[in-house]
Amino acid sequence: MGEFIAGPSFSGRSAALMERLKVLAPAFFVGPYAEGALSGLSSTVADEIAIYRAPARVHTEFAPLDFAAFAARKPPTLSGGEQVLLALHCFSLSDYGVIGIDTALEQLDPANRDRALAYLSQGDFTAALIDNRLDRPPGWSTQECSGGPAFACDLAAATRDLKPRAAPAIAIENLSFNYPGGRDIFRNASVSLEPAQTYRLIGPNGAGKTTLFKLLAGVLAPASGTIALNGARYAPWREGNRIFALAAQNPDHQWCGATLGEDVARRRRALARYDEITVPGQATLAALAALLGVGSLDQHLYELPLVARKRLSWLWPLSGALPWIMLDEPTIGQDRTMRAALAGAISRLAALGHGVVFITHDDEFAATIAHRALRVADGTVT
């Protein structure tokens, strides 16, 4: 038995889902990000499963991954998609009769997403679902939400006045990386990224797409290999990131302050040390933030709805301050109108000379952007 909660962003779908789950409680909940997907009580994947496992089997088991291989991993270190799959696995082993999912399936690769939807549709439990990429799942009842416009966002205006930019070419040579005690994520991977081009990283959940972003931004250091910008050696893990404007999959993984003003001021100061970067003024960034739906720099970031935070995470990529743009699952939680507007903004940035790399499992969104697909799998990028 499935209940689909439909409507555009800010129409009150999440609130409606929570109200529904409160009526049906106790119910298993899978929120859009880790805090909502994981129990927060476990130190390992094995413990996460043990917490939810019921003494007797109630549902059909959903096991799209070999969770035994992940048993010793810390749940928050799994990729976003793997966390969602782990949550669904835990539900399938539990004795909950109801599951509520708030846009979390948007993080899954197409194969796992199909598996998850098929599992949720089987009918021996109640599933309540919010998903921006589904219209009406066949056989599911629908609750329509409609709310007034909020956090109005004008991406066309946000990118209208950007100046042309000559981004450097990036050459990644023989890159190798693995997490401590884990398998090789990259083994001598090499790839070239040309400016004024848009690249889409594709690959199954956990393949290393976000890891590649973290390596390029200097968050992680490779075991071996080099990165070069226009032929010059670049080591962001030592020198700091001065190339990539990153919009993280979970926007809360990128804030550098409690308020928007604090975040903006700290980033501006950090970028001001590089001569080659023209740092946008505070007023310019405030105006851009207003176009993304947030009118005041005094706005506390964590008081915004998640969808608004996600849009605000595009602030630095859309500011044009940095030559390369990295967007990790930018469409999560965004309705169809906003996804179309974002596709237009990405195309405009590339046309101005920026390099753009994005990760998405949203084929419909990706099809509206001229791009080259790079497959991340088995330790390589091809």
Added chain:
Amino acid sequence: MTPNGAIAFGLLVIAAAIAARDLVSLAVVLALLTVFALASRRSIVSALLWSAGIMLPLAAFMALVWVGIVGRAPHEIAAGTEGSRAAAAAYVTVVCTRLFVIALAVQALFLHFAAWTPLGFVRALTAPPVARKLLVLTLSLIETILHAVDRARTALIAGGIVTRQFSWRNLRHGWILVQTVWLIVVVIAIGRTRDKWPIEATLSRLDTALGASAPRLAAADIGWGAAGLACLIAAIGLR
């Protein structure tokens, strides 16, 4: 060996280390502890290195103060005798060896349960249910803080504010990292307690998860417990 027996043995060894007053007594305790660590059938090199790493800063500081500056041992000062640097060095050696033994005791316990998950360890402990729940919550809070550190570093490095490797800007902006970590911890805690936990009654899952019965003691516990007790008596007797 069960967690109950291991903790009892660890407490006995730590008590023996505290009671020991000279290097001979500490050597007896250390010998027993080394055998215990080796009995885990895992490499004890990292345990020894960690223990040494914990002890060495104290050793350097105490050597500087007692041997370098004061030049006498505390008991010589109390007795009003002239004293010597050799006696001060012997005093520093005993104190630092004691710390090394205590650190190694904790490391040796970890070695024995390295293959266990934290939940499995807590489940096997003989303690009131509330205490075991609190232990799980404490461990989860530690995990949350570690996760928050990772998230904050990701944000600040990607934002160009700090770097992954050592840099002066990391020192200058260290306070931003601390502030960001605590902000994230609060946000994560609020996120869980507002949405997921009330809807799921997640905490009540622990009643079942921790409820499975486990043996209170094993034969090995008795043996190691007796050895630990003998060690404590010897340490007291050699005073």
